[in-house]
Amino acid sequence: MSDEQTAAAGTGPSPLTLLGAAEIRRLAAELDLRPTKTLGQNFVHDANTVRRIADAAGIGPGDHVLEVGPGLGSLTLALLERAGRVTAVEIDPRLAGLLPRTVAEHAPDRAADLTVIEADALRVARADIDGEPVALVANLPYNVAVPVLLHLLAELPSLRTVLVMVQAEVADRLAAPPGSRTYGAPSAKAAWYGRTKRAGAVGRSVFWPVPGVDSALVSLHRHDVPMGGERAAVFAVIDGAFAQRRKTLRSALSGWAGSAPRAEAVLRTAGVDPSLRGEMLDIGAFVAIAAAADEVPGDADPADDPAGSAG
Ligand code: SAM
Numbered sequence: 612m613s614d615e616q617t618a619a620a621g622t623g624p625s626p627l628t629l630l631g632a633a634e635i636r637r638l639a640a641e642l643d644l645r646p647t648k649t650l651g652q653n654f655v656h657d658a659n660t661v662r663r664i665a666d667a668a669g670i671g672p673g674d675h676v677l678e679v680g681p682g683l684g685s686l687t688l689a690l691l692e693r694a695g696r697v698t699a700v701e702i703d704p705r706l707a708g709l710l711p712r713t714v715a716e717h718a719p720d721r722a723a724d725l726t727v728i729e730a731d732a733l734r735v736a737r738a739d740i741d742g743e744p745v746a747l748v749a750n751l752p753y754n755v756a757v758p759v760l761l762h763l764l765a766e767l768p769s770l771r772t773v774l775v776m777v778q779a780e781v782a783d784r785l786a787a788p789p790g791s792r793t794y795g796a797p798s799a800k801a802a803w804y805g806r807t808k809r810a811g812a813v814g815r816s817v818f819w820p821v822p823g824v825d826s827a828l829v830s831l832h833r834h835d836v837p838m839g840g841e842r843a844a845v846f847a848v849i850d851g852a853f854a855q856r857r858k859t860l861r862s863a864l865s866g867w868a869g870s871a872p873r874a875e876a877v878l879r880t881a882g883v884d885p886s887l888r889g890e891m892l893d894i895g896a897f898v899a900i901a902a903a904a905d906e907v908p909g910d911a912d913p914a915d916d917p918a919g920s921a922g
Pocket of ligand 1 (some may be wrong): 651652653655656679680681682683684685686687699701702703706730731732733749750751752753755780839
């Protein structure tokens with residue numbers, strides 16, 4: 612429903628209103644809030660931007676949405692305009708405390724569909740959330756964006772789609788294909804969960820305070836058929852391969868495999884050229900390497916080696 616339609620409804624449902632710049636300042640002043648960089652507190656004060664994010668997320672009335680870092684509630688209201696339910700996880704107690712009142716004032720008919728959890732999103736567990744959110748939509752705190760994203764994808768298998776605003780470089784990294792300059796561990800790990808895509812840039816002027824970096828949207832659609840492999844095992848290979856980015860896989864994975872010769876044997880078993888660098892491998896190759904490690908015996912302990920002990 613458009614704003615005009617909502618207003619025209621008159622005696623019908625109470626209109627949902629979004630937050631503008633003046634309202635953001637008023638709420639911040641009420642809390643005597645000094646936004647901190649540590650918590651990545653840059654609040655969106657532009658209704659078009661939050662509507663654009665909610666639209667890009669493709670959410671509808673049947674959806675339970677998880678938001679991380681609702682802040683003063685700009686995006687929360689745009690999510691409530693479309694979704695069936697929103698669970699919002701906010702670390703700052705002042706912001707978590709104020710949000711239900713803001714939603715009661717701006718979206719009185721939807722206040723019952725909001726649950727606020729005051730917590731660090733990096734520590735949120737499945738049991739902390741009532742129900743099974745299907746979408747993560749958030750303007751993420753920038754310094755913990757990737758760990759928060761990966762933690763929630765691991766913890767909440769119900770999440771099918773993600774649409775998050777992050778620092779532009781992080782969006783590039785998450786969506787980078789193998790072989791590109793920005794492809795790295797975050798890209799490969801995100802690709803294990805689903806298909807990632809850059810979903811547009813966001814200007815600095817829509818935030819208060821104005822951030823020192825550019826922002827962008829990135830989407831992820833979880834694979835219908837999981838990539839396979841055990842997550843911890845696959846991610847250990849990815850971490851090993853990218854810890855020394857400029858080295859060949861044979862050398863970079865020697866610590867992970869126990870030795871360079873075993874790394875080479877595992878790579879050959881997986882059908883991967885040991886002279887390549889990690890940045891050339893797609894997620895399927897990392898899964899294959901993790902699986903091949905189970906087939907290649909570990910190097911014998913020198914103490915068990917009769918020749919070694921004789922020498
Ligand atoms: N969603 C709001 C908006 O778009 O205006 C605020 C976004 S602001 C970039 C990030 C928010 O995340 C802040 O409200 C901050 O307090 C919160 N935050 C920071 N670290 C967090 C964490 N580890 N867990 C949950 N919330 C966090």
